[in-house]
Amino acid sequence: MIQKDLSINFLGVEFPNPFCLSSSPVGNCYDMCKKAYDMGWGGVVFKTIGFFVADEVSPRFDILDKEDTPFVGFKNMEQIAEHPLEENLATIKRLKQDYPDRVLIASIMGANEQEWEDLARLAEEAGADMLELNFSCPQMTSHAMGSDVGSSPDLCRRYCQAVKRGSKLPVLAKMTPNVTDMCEVAIASIEGGADGIAAINTVKSVCNVDLQKKIGMPVVNGKSSVSGYSGKAVKPIALRFIQQMRSHPSLKDIPVSGIGGIETWEDAAEFILLGSGTLQVTTGVMQYGYRIVEDMKNGLMHYMEEQGVDSLSDLVGLATDNIIPAEELDRDYIVYPHIDQEKCVKCGRCYISCYDGAHQAIEWNDAIRSPSCDKDKCVGCHLCGHVCPVGAISFGEIVFKEGRQGDRRIEDIRL
Amino acid sequence: MTSEYCKEMDLPLSPKGVIAEASRCLLCLDAPCSQSCPAGTDPAGFIRSVRFRNFKGAAETVRENNALGSVCARVCPTEKYCEQGCIRAGLDKPIHIDRIQRFITDFEDATEMEILKRGESNGKNIAIVGSGPSALQAAVDFLCYGYSVDIFEKQAQAGGWLRYGIPEFRLPTEVLDKEIKRIEQLGAIIHLNTDIGRDLSLDDLKKQHDAVILAVGASAGKTLPMFEDNPCVVTAAEFLTEASSNKGEVSLGDNVVVIGGGDVAMDVVTTLKKVGTSHVTNVVYEELFEFRASKNELANARKMGVTIVDGYEPSSVDNNTVTFTHRRIPGELKLSADKIVLAVGQYPVVDGLDLDITNGEVRFEGYRTEDPKVFVAGDIARGDKTVVWAVKTGKEVAEAVHSVLEGEE
Numbered sequence: 156m157i158q159k160d161l162s163i164n165f166l167g168v169e170f171p172n173p174f175c176l177s178s179s180p181v182g183n184c185y186d187m188c189k190k191a192y193d194m195g196w197g198g199v200v201f202k203t204i205g206f207f208v209a210d211e212v213s214p215r216f217d218i219l220d221k222e223d224t225p226f227v228g229f230k231n232m233e234q235i236a237e238h239p240l241e242e243n244l245a246t247i248k249r250l251k252q253d254y255p256d257r258v259l260i261a262s263i264m265g266a267n268e269q270e271w272e273d274l275a276r277l278a279e280e281a282g283a284d285m286l287e288l289n290f291s292c293p294q295m296t297s298h299a300m301g302s303d304v305g306s307s308p309d310l311c312r313r314y315c316q317a318v319k320r321g322s323k324l325p326v327l328a329k330m331t332p333n334v335t336d337m338c339e340v341a342i343a344s345i346e347g348g349a350d351g352i353a354a355i356n357t358v359k360s361v362c363n364v365d366l367q368k369k370i371g372m373p374v375v376n377g378k379s380s381v382s383g384y385s386g387k388a389v390k391p392i393a394l395r396f397i398q399q400m401r402s403h404p405s406l407k408d409i410p411v412s413g414i415g416g417i418e419t420w421e422d423a424a425e426f427i428l429l430g431s432g433t434l435q436v437t438t439g440v441m442q443y444g445y446r447i448v449e450d451m452k453n454g455l456m457h458y459m460e461e462q463g464v465d466s467l468s469d470l471v472g473l474a475t476d477n478i479i480p481a482e483e484l485d486r487d488y489i490v491y492p493h494i495d496q497e498k499c500v501k502c503g504r505c506y507i508s509c510y511d512g513a514h515q516a517i518e519w520n521d522a523i524r525s526p527s528c529d530k531d532k533c534v535g536c537h538l539c540g541h542v543c544p545v546g547a548i549s550f551g552e553i554v555f556k557e558g559r560q561g562d563r564r565i566e567d568i569r570l
Numbered sequence: 571m572t573s574e575y576c577k578e579m580d581l582p583l584s585p586k587g588v589i590a591e592a593s594r595c596l597l598c599l600d601a602p603c604s605q606s607c608p609a610g611t612d613p614a615g616f617i618r619s620v621r622f623r624n625f626k627g628a629a630e631t632v633r634e635n636n637a638l639g640s641v642c643a644r645v646c647p648t649e650k651y652c653e654q655g656c657i658r659a660g661l662d663k664p665i666h667i668d669r670i671q672r673f674i675t676d677f678e679d680a681t682e683m684e685i686l687k688r689g690e691s692n693g694k695n696i697a698i699v700g701s702g703p704s705a706l707q708a709a710v711d712f713l714c715y716g717y718s719v720d721i722f723e724k725q726a727q728a729g730g731w732l733r734y735g736i737p738e739f740r741l742p743t744e745v746l747d748k749e750i751k752r753i754e755q756l757g758a759i760i761h762l763n764t765d766i767g768r769d770l771s772l773d774d775l776k777k778q779h780d781a782v783i784l785a786v787g788a789s790a791g792k793t794l795p796m797f798e799d800n801p802c803v804v805t806a807a808e809f810l811t812e813a814s815s816n817k818g819e820v821s822l823g824d825n826v827v828v829i830g831g832g833d834v835a836m837d838v839v840t841t842l843k844k845v846g847t848s849h850v851t852n853v854v855y856e857e858l859f860e861f862r863a864s865k866n867e868l869a870n871a872r873k874m875g876v877t878i879v880d881g882y883e884p885s886s887v888d889n890n891t892v893t894f895t896h897r898r899i900p901g902e903l904k905l906s907a908d909k910i911v912l913a914v915g916q917y918p919v920v921d922g923l924d925l926d927i928t929n930g931e932v933r934f935e936g937y938r939t940e941d942p943k944v945f946v947a948g949d950i951a952r953g954d955k956t957v958v959w960a961v962k963t964g965k966e967v968a969e970a971v972h973s974v975l976e977g978e979e
């Protein structure tokens with residue numbers, strides 16, 4: 156079996172591998188974190204602790220399905236830790252004693268500057284390696300806590316300063332995606348003393364509505380609430396925010412712990428290529444258990460092998476510069492679809508989608524049930540390729556738009 | 571062992587399972603599946619409805635096309651119809667259209683939908699002789715057009731081969747009963763124990779009705795000359811009828827030889843196994859590569875441990891001992907059995923019905939006999955001998971009669 160060094164230094168802390176449980180019920184008590192460490196997770200962000208003790212609803216989850224795929228997205232109505240603060244601190248202490256070489260990050264949340272400062276001090280005393288400031292839980296019952304904080308640059312800055320007064324540990328500020336511009340709050344957090352950014356927390360959502368009862372789901376005594384959405388569906392949103400931060404002039408090369416819909420090594424690699432030094436997971440674990448880390452680690456090792464890199468940090472941020480503003484994209488050419496008639500199973504889906512959703516460029520031969528592309532009409536959008544169930548449609552001929560070739564050669568175009 | 575006979579063999583799809591199966595469907599353009607249902611059902615349409623979670627719409631698509639949708643979902647040889655040209659087979663295997671249809675009709679039943687609506691009365695009435703699938707489908711179409719319908723059935727219960735032939739473990743009586751009840755509630759009047767040609771004459775019917783449909787099917791089992799009057803021999807039709815009438819309480823002994831290789835033969839051998847027969851030997855005229863029975867039925871028979879000997883035909887019989895000769899290679903096979911079942915086909919019994927039947931069918935295309943008031947449907951009409959084909963003929967005969975009677979106005 157392949158062996159590669161997955162360790163990475165992140166905010167001065169040595170992680171045996173980048174995979175961490177994100178702060179949530181998946182890392183809520185000693186036994187859970189122990190099991191996760193034993194199964195190979197590099198770190199745990201312990202379930203957010205605070206002076207506030209959560210008072211949870213039941214039931215508290217809902218899922219979005221698509222066709223026969225459950226958990227396309229996951230909605231939760233949880234707040235922060237349900238256990239008392241002293242118990243959580245004792246757990247952190249014990250975990251650190253028993254697993255000195257694994258990373259333990261304390262996620263904290265205060266209601267005012269004094270609480271933030273005290274929590275930081277208490278977490279450091281308990282032995283945590285790092286702090287994560289939860290500026291982002293969308294279901295807190297007070298505006299002084301949760302994602303309302305994460306959308307106020309001023310509060311983020313002040314709370315970071317308070318935390319730095321209480322502790323010398325490296326600090327991650329955990330961002331909410333429920334903002335238009337994450338850079339603003341991230342910059343304020345860094346100005347306040349945060350060393351890196353964790354992104355993202357959950358996206359505010361209404362996942363499903365019960366059509367008979369006419370209530371959002373899950374139903375809590377006849378009502379429901381807007382609350383946080385996570386899992387695969389939020390991955391594109393997370394990647395977008397990370398990209399925007401990592402390419403912002405004031406945040407360039409800022410350390411990022413990537414979160415949001417990670418469940419495979421490919422998801423993980425995407426977050427890394429866009430600049431994440433570590434990765435955090437909740438929903439994937441809630442659905443499948445801690446064991447998913449095995450394939451994420453092994454798959455990532457194979458990817459490193461394929462890429463010829465020996466250190467994970469060599470991959471961090473390699474894709475960042477390849478995502479550029481839309482106005483800078485090359486708009487001078489068209490790639491026509493190439494239809495492989497051997498692979499084609501003659502379902503006609505490309506025809507339907509091109510007609511109803513693109514440019515009526517697929518011609519359908521009724522007699523032999525066979526598609527072909529009319530280049531006079533085709534705009535090269537490749538919707539057809541996306542709907543083809545067998546991957547019979549690939550990139551074909553490249554043609555420059557009238558008078559737009561300049562001195563470039565077709566071969567210069569990178570597809 | 572009897573309960574084995576009464577237990578439906580195929581399990582239904584779960585609500586998640588049906589979505590998974592519908593998601594395998596490629597939702598094809600001009601879907602080949604929809605072009606090959608004899609009853610004109612649009613599987614691509616109802617699968618799409620399921621895919622987009624419109625179960626009620628799916629039920630309408632099935633039911634409006636097929637008054638026996640729940641039956642067909644269980645007994646239709648889909649491999650030769652809708653699933654035959656299924657595009658998904660190009661990736662792995664065809665969509666299980668039958669199982670999706672079964673989910674839909676089960677849903678229709680569970681939610682007590684009433685999809686079919688009787689048309690406004692036009693004051694005319696139709697007599698239908700027989701109550702098999704063609705008769706039942708025709709009745710529904712006539713009712714929807716506005717006719718009143720009398721069905722005459724010589725047996726004690728309605729359904730034809732659906733009741734007396736197809737075994738319980740493939741088609742539960744309960745399912746059939748519900749289909750028939752639905753048709754009765756729509757307005758069909760079923761006269762049981764009424765043999766036309768004996769209890770009532772064809773002329774009686776013609777006098778009292780605007781048209782008469784003969785849907786008498788092929789109700790008797792064939793034999794072969796060498797087996798005539800042999801007390802060790804029963805026909806498949808006799809055996810299956812007895813099995814279904816007695817809910818599986820039948821026995822032909824512990825060692826039975828079955829001759830014939832179609833779907834009816836498969837029903838005989840699987841029924842024999844279900845009722846606990848130890849040794850079931852099926853001797854088949856065709857060789858396996860040219861087998862007539864559906865792959866599914868054959869697979870079931872083999873799974874149950876039926877011995878299948880292919881390529882032999884009987885050459886002589888002495889009491890309970892039959893000698894078979896291979897059709898292509900030199901060689902003989904001699905078997906003695908407690909009973910011998912002949913599954914070599916069924917033929918129509920048309921005494922008193924003034925019908926000219928050759929090779930089990932009428933000699934003309936279409937449905938109208940020489941007598942302008944009399945029409946045929948089902949197995950005695952030309953075409954496939956399957957339930958869904960019978961449904962097709964039921965629809966078409968109703969349409970034909972309707973256009974004639976409308977023209978007379």
Ligand SMILES: Cc1cc2nc3c(=O)[nH]c(=O)nc-3n(C[C@H](O)[C@H](O)[C@H](O)COP(=O)(O)OP(=O)(O)OC[C@H]3O[C@@H](n4cnc5c(N)ncnc54)[C@H](O)[C@@H]3O)c2cc1C
Pocket residue numbers: 645646647699700701702703704705722723724725728729730731732735736764765766767785786787788789810833834837916919947948949950954955956957958960
């Ligand atoms: C054992 C068996 C298994 C089969 N399995 C399948 C299968 O899995 N799938 C499939 O698609 N097809 C199957 N078939 C074929 C299918 O059952 C027939 O094609 C279909 O039933 C024919 O329908 P029908 O309308 O002609 O009437 P039939 O089902 O043949 O019924 C005719 C009815 O008319 C009645 N009748 C006859 N004469 C008179 C009269 N003089 N007066 C009053 N009533 C009369 C009979 O009692 C009977 O009830 C099977 C057939 C058999 C025998």
Ligand SMILES: Cc1cc2nc3c(=O)[nH]c(=O)nc-3n(C[C@H](O)[C@H](O)[C@H](O)COP(=O)(O)O)c2cc1C
Pocket residue numbers: 177178179180202203229231232233234235236262289292329355356357384385386387389414415416417435436437438439
């Ligand atoms: C049930 C549940 C509870 C959560 N509780 C917390 C929490 O206490 N603190 C926190 O910072 N994030 C919390 N989160 C957010 C996750 O840590 C994570 O940021 C988010 O779920 C996105 O990652 P994922 O797609 O891997 O789940 C919670 C998420 C879920 C699903």
Ligand code: SF4
Pocket residue numbers: 491492508509513514515516517528532533534535536537538539540
């Ligand atoms: S690339 Fe777009 S326009 Fe061209 S054939 Fe495909 S779907 Fe149609």
Ligand code: SF4
Pocket residue numbers: 494498499500501502503504505506526542543544545546547548
């Ligand atoms: S979608 Fe793909 S498989 Fe279907 S007709 Fe088009 S090219 Fe062929």
Ligand code: SF4
Pocket residue numbers: 594595596597598601602603604613614617655656657658665667
């Ligand atoms: S042919 Fe097969 S894949 Fe295509 S629509 Fe019909 S069932 Fe679906």
